[in-house]
Amino acid sequence: MDSLWAVLDSIPEDSIAVTVYLLGSFIALLCWYGVAKRLPKLLGGMTWIIMFAILLTPTVSEGNNASIAPAIFGLLFGVLTKDQALVWANLSLILFVLGICMVLGYLWSKYTANKASNVVHNKTSPL
Template identity: 60%
Template sequence: MLEQLSGIWANFLNLFDSIPEDNIAITVYILGTLIILRCWYSIAKRLPSPVGGITWIIVFAIIATPTISEGPNSAIAPAFFGLLFGVLTKDSPLIWSNAALITFVIGIGLVVGFFWSKYKANKKSVQEPTATKNISPL
């Protein structure tokens, strides 16, 4: 029985040998980011309205902002790892460039969130007077 399982496991691992490493790494990074953001969304929706959205944008920026570091695996690394690497190596340009990227993504997210909240409030105010006309005073 154990020999059959080891044979099945070897065949299963041979499947991964045929897929390039870069594709596996990118797939794991994207799926991991989506899982983390979905989990954080379930937490953030229980927070007050602006705080939940802002924390979701910050988590998104930390996890999904690409880095500008050099190296073989830096193309798929988040900017947060580049920021940590810069802090550990005391490389100021690396620290500031990755922090600027994260801050830029947070800023863009906050601007988009602001306009989205204005759109939702305007949409709600346009629909609300028609709904109140059908309500009886008694």
């Protein structure tokens, strides 16, 4: 047990925090996928993308020990401190990621629909 603590003491705290955050976000998105696949396809996909954008949009925190942080924390901190610039900076980052993911989701749905129609077309073709 002491060797486990020695190994953990040798790893920087920032690396542990980022790893735990990413693993927790992955688990939350995986759980939400279980819910989203039971919803209508469009609604399920959109809610998963919204969860992804909220959980995983990065920003840079301010202060002496500035590092990468989730934008939702900056947004909430800005709302609590009534710092409009902080709110808009973090909200714009989240909306940017949301927009990019929505465009990619739209393109992916068109690609899969086209692929499915080509499979059906090729099966019904006499050649």
